[in-house]
Amino acid sequence: MEVIALFAVFLVLLLVGVPIAFSLGIASLSYLLxxxxxxxxxxxxxxxxxDTFVLLCIPGFVLAGNLMNVGNITEHIVRFSNALVGHIRGGLGLANVGGSMIFGGISGTAVADAASIGSVMIPGMSKAGYDKPFSAAVTAASSTIGPIIPPSVPMIIAGSLTGVSVGRMFLAGAIPGLLLGLAMMVTVYLLAIRRGYPKEKRVSLLQLVREGRTAFWALLMTAIILYGIIGGFFTPTEASIIASLYALVVGMYVYKGLSWRKLPAILTDTVLTSSALLLLVGLANLFGWILTSQQIPQMVAAGILSISESPLVVILILNLIMLFVGAFMETIAALIILFPALLGVATGVGMDPVHFAVMAVLNLMIGLTTPPVGVCLFVVAGIGNLQMLTVARAILPFLACNLAVLLMVSYVPSISLWLPNLILGQ
Known part of the structure; x- marks a missing residue:
């Protein structure tokens, strides 16, 4: 009876638009009473x-992303990406994807990517002759690359839940993230040819070098984070602080977009964002504790394995569950609730925990661009002053592309495991 009340209250609150954190908290409170x-x-x-050391890096990476965004890093990333691929048909769309791949390596969050890249690219693409729904759809779809390419906040959460090395998961996400970005670029190019989208004038080699030199500082930041964590020089938490200090120096003295006057607002925004994330983590942990005490994860595992014990079928069922939940629930909450329960099913059919973590994060990232609770869709619709349904229709080709990559990552473990096994050993 109490479990039925738990789910009933949670679903009702979710459907009436109560924020996910409060829905989890109120539903849990009703169960306890x-x-x-x-x-x-x-x-x-x-x-x-x-109370997990690795979660301390979330405020650090949020602060680093905010500093680099205000410090004009987004503009330089977009300009460098456009210099590289702008001369190809649909070049601004390709630059949008490329910019997201670079920016994702800085912020590790999809919503920040959609907001920052979108504010630059959606108006710019519209002026250049691209229809606005396509511009918004490219921005929303490519923003999901960020949490796959390291550093990744969802992978940090997954590591804190399971004790799996965050550095190993960061490496595991690199190739799937690049694969996702390339697949989106192919989709953009094919749509651009079919619809006759414009292309930019090819830049000179000197200008390309100049833009690359300017974007070098953004690329170096990602390299420092990865090399430091993988090389054992610092933990992910220490990496987030180093990234913030680096972003402060680069944004203030290299790109000159930052000033001491802007720091209070940046710090306030970081505190609010980080507090909301950590409150969500705490309330989702309470909800997850209730599920565990009622042995819901074991029941889910038994139910899935009763359908089939074939790894191919079980992996497909896991994907369907996570895609469905990701379309309705916020990523971090879904990860905390689902990941421990489904990890046992995945390892039971022989999946590596790191491989499953990458697959889970990719599923939930796709959920960010899937109605009805696709947060990134709402962000780009707001920037482009578009109806949510219009953007949802425009993003369908990219959803098909993302699902194809998801199937590849799910059924070819080496895509995720080759790089961490090569660098860190089996």
Whole structure:
């Protein structure tokens, strides 16, 4: 009875538009009251949910992304990407994807990518002759590359849940992220040829070198983060602080977009964003604790394995579950609730935990561009002053492309595991 009330309250609140964190908290509170469990468990589980060293890097990476965004890094990334591929048919669309791949290596979050790249590219592409729904769809779709290419906030969360090396998961996401970006570029190019989108004038070698030199500092930041973590020089948490300091220096003294006057607003925004994320993590941990105490994960695992024990079928079912949940639930909450439950099913059919983590994050990233709760769709629709349904229709070719990459990553483990095994060993 109490479990039914838990899910009923959660779904009703979600459907009426209550934020996901409060939906989780109120549903959990209703369960505790009905079950007669002392409410002292609430602060205990909230604290336990965020009392993980690796989660400290979330505010650091959020701050780094905010500093680089305000420090004009987005503009330089877009200009460099456009200099590389702008002369190809649909070049601004290709530059949009390329910019997201670079920016994703800085912020690690899809929503930040969609907001920052979108504010530059959607108006620019519209002026250049691209229809606005296509511009918004490219921006939303490519923003999902960010949390696959390291550093990745969802992979940090997954690592904190399972104890799997965050550095290994960062490496595991590199090739799938690049594959996702290339697949989107092919989709953009084919649509551009079919619809007759324009192309930019080819830049000179001197100008390309000049733009590359300017974007060098952004690329170097990603290299420092990865080399430091993988080389064992610092932890992901320490990397986030180094990234923030680096972003402060580069944004203030190289790109000159930052000033001391802007820092209070940046820090305030970082605190609000990080607090919301960590509150969500804590409340999702309370919800997850209730599910675990009621042995819901074991029931889910048993139910899936009762359908089939074939790895091919089980992997397909896991993908379908995560795609469905990702379309309705915020990424971090879905990861905390689903990941521990489904990890046991995945390892039970022989999947490597790192491989499953990449597959899970990719599924939930696709959910960010899938109605009805596709957060990135709402962001780009707001920037482009478009209806949500219009953007949802325009993004369908990119969803098909992303699903094709998802199937490849799901059924070819070496795409995820080759690089971490090569660098860090089996």
């Amino acid at each position: 009905l079950a007669g469990i002392p409410l002292t468990i609430v602060p205990q589980r909230l604290y336990a949910g965020v």
